[in-house]
Amino acid sequence: MRILLTGGCGYIGSILASKLLDAGFKVTVADIMWFGNHLSYHRNLKVVQQDIRNIGDMEIEDVDAVIHLANIANDPCGDLNSKLSWEVNALATMRLAEWAIQHNAKQFIYASSGSVYGVKDEPQVTEDLSLLPISDYNKTKMISERVLMSYEDSMLIQLIRPATVCGFSPRMRLDLSVNMLTMQALANRKITVFGGNQIRPNIHIQDIANVVLFFLEQGENVKGIYNAGFENLSIMDIAKKVVEFVPAEIVVTPSNDPRSYRLNSDKLLAAGFKPKYTVDCAIKEIIDGFKSGDIKDEDGCYNVRSMKNNQDLLQ
Numbered sequence: 001m002r003i004l005l006t007g008g009c010g011y012i013g014s015i016l017a018s019k020l021l022d023a024g025f026k027v028t029v030a031d032i033m034w035f036g037n038h039l040s041y042h043r044n045l046k047v048v049q050q051d052i053r054n055i056g057d058m059e060i061e062d063v064d065a066v067i068h069l070a071n072i073a074n075d076p077c078g079d080l081n082s083k084l085s086w087e088v089n090a091l092a093t094m095r096l097a098e099w100a101i102q103h104n105a106k107q108f109i110y111a112s113s114g115s116v117y118g119v120k121d122e123p124q125v126t127e128d129l130s131l132l133p134i135s136d137y138n139k140t141k142m143i144s145e146r147v148l149m150s151y152e153d154s155m156l157i158q159l160i161r162p163a164t165v166c167g168f169s170p171r172m173r174l175d176l177s178v179n180m181l182t183m184q185a186l187a188n189r190k191i192t193v194f195g196g197n198q199i200r201p202n203i204h205i206q207d208i209a210n211v212v213l214f215f216l217e218q219g220e221n222v223k224g225i226y227n228a229g230f231e232n233l234s235i236m237d238i239a240k241k242v243v244e245f246v247p248a249e250i251v252v253t254p255s256n257d258p259r260s261y262r263l264n265s266d267k268l269l270a271a272g273f274k275p276k277y278t279v280d281c282a283i284k285e286i287i288d289g290f291k292s293g294d295i296k297d298e299d300g301c302y303n304v305r306s307m308k309n310n311q312d313l314l315q
Contacts, residue, residue, distance in 0.1 A: 001216070002026045002061070004105075006052055006096065007069030009037045011173045012111070012165060016067070016209040021045055023213060028060050031070065035306060038170035052092045055099050065107035066100045067212055068093065071140075074175065075115075076304040078137035089140035094147045100155065107156045109215050110148055111208075113141045114161045114201055114229055114263045124264040127161070127225050145225065158215045158222060162208050163201030163229025163263050166282035168289050174301040178202060178279055181239050182286040185248035187297045195255030196236035201229030201263035204277030214273045222271050229263035230275045238279065245283050 001024075008017045008029030020027050021042045029039065030050040039047060050058050052070040071089045072078050078085040093110070100108055117125050118132035133139045148157050166178035174183045177200055184191045211228050233241075239250050289295035299305040 001065065002028070002063045003065050003067060003216075004028050004030060004060070004063045004100075004103075005067045005069065006030045007071065009033055009039060009047070009171060010035065010069060010073075011169045011171050012205060012208060013069050014038050014169050014171045015205050016069070016212055017045065019209050019213060025216075028063070030055070030058060034310075035171055035300065035303075052096065053087055055092065055096050060103075062104040063100070064105060065109065065216060066096065066105050067109045067111075068096055069111050071111075072137070073303055075135040075137045076175075077307055078135060078140070080304065080307055082136050085136050085140055089137070090143045090147070093144040097148055097151050101151065105155055107158070107216070107219065108148065108151070109158045109212055110144065110160065112145050112159050112161045112225075113138065114163050114227060114261070116142045116145070116161060117261050120261045123262060125227070125261050126264045127227055127267055149224075152223070156220060156223060159225040160208075160211055160215075161225065161227045161263070162211075163203040163227075163231075165205050165208055166202055166279060167205035167277065168282070168285040168295070169205055172289070172295050172301045173303065174295075174297065175303055177235060178238055178242075178282050179286055181235075181242050182246065182283050183290070183295070183297050185242050185246040186287065186290045189247070190249045190251060191239045191242060193235055193239050193250055193252045194257060196234060196239070196252050198235050198255070198257060198260040199232055199262050200235060200238070201261065202231045202233060202238075202279050202282075203229045204275070204279070204282055206277045206281075207275045210276070211268070211273060214271075218271065226268045226271070227263045227265045228268055229265055231279050232262040233279065241279060242283055245287055 007013045009031035026044045028046045072085045
């Protein structure tokens with residue numbers, strides 16, 4: 001099976017690409033490589049440095065499936081350049097769908113975001129609830145979902161709304177809640193919690209990659225939209241988990257971030273997916289990576305810092 005994986009050099013993509021290759025797929029990765037390329041050579045892997053906005057310029061053979069991860073990730077990065085976010089996250093997604101159909105793809109898997117729900121008071125946020133995105137990033141994801149669903153008569157569309165991802169990747173990110181709080185404890189012996197009562201759903205990076213593999217395997221058995229998050233924890237709960245492994249002071253400061261929501265992933269579980277990893281696993285991985293030197297607290301692990309440091313990224 002031939003797969004096009006956009007964003008395959010990124011945080012999730014670096015893990016997913018390896019899993020796809022291990023499973024026997026032939027993979028073409030298209031990535032602009034703003035944050036480098038951490039993929040190892042494999043005879044079934046082709047890596048193309050490609051701006052997803054210009055996907056029509058990429059010359060590759062037909063593919064069986066497209067997995068679309070490439071995006072301007074998270075609210076702070078989206079706020080740096082609203083126009084860029086809409087071009088990359090929404091317009092380029094529509095063009096990629098058209099490209100996929102022209103190249104005979106039968107399956108299109110898209111990584112949306114659990115944040116499309118906005119602020120929810122409901123104890124169980126299911127796929128049936130209304131979407132009330134509050135940032136450009138959230139809005140671009142919602143629009144992309146709607147655009148892609150308009151193509152469901154032309155190919156199998158599978159949309160994932162992931163929780164906040166955590167855990168180790170060769171292209172490490174330390175701007176995600178579990179990863180960030182663990183690194184603060186390791187580097188400073190102090191964790192700064194803004195607010196603390198906000199609820200965040202979480203999913204381990206290995207599990208989100210496994211969700212994609214599950215969709216590939218299940219095919220027509222899993223259509224449409226699925227939440228993917230298995231541990232709903234407050235920011236304070238995450239901080240307390242971290243200090244169970246790394247002794248550190250927890251300092252609480254006020255927050256103006258209203259985002260708080262719980263993801264219910266019963267639909268995905270009912271389809272047969274079984275998560276294997278936890279937030280505790282992610283914390284331990286980051287501790288091990290820090291001790292071994294595989295993870296360093298540097299600007300390249302923070303998307304918004306990297307983009308601010310390289311103004312060419314914002315053009």
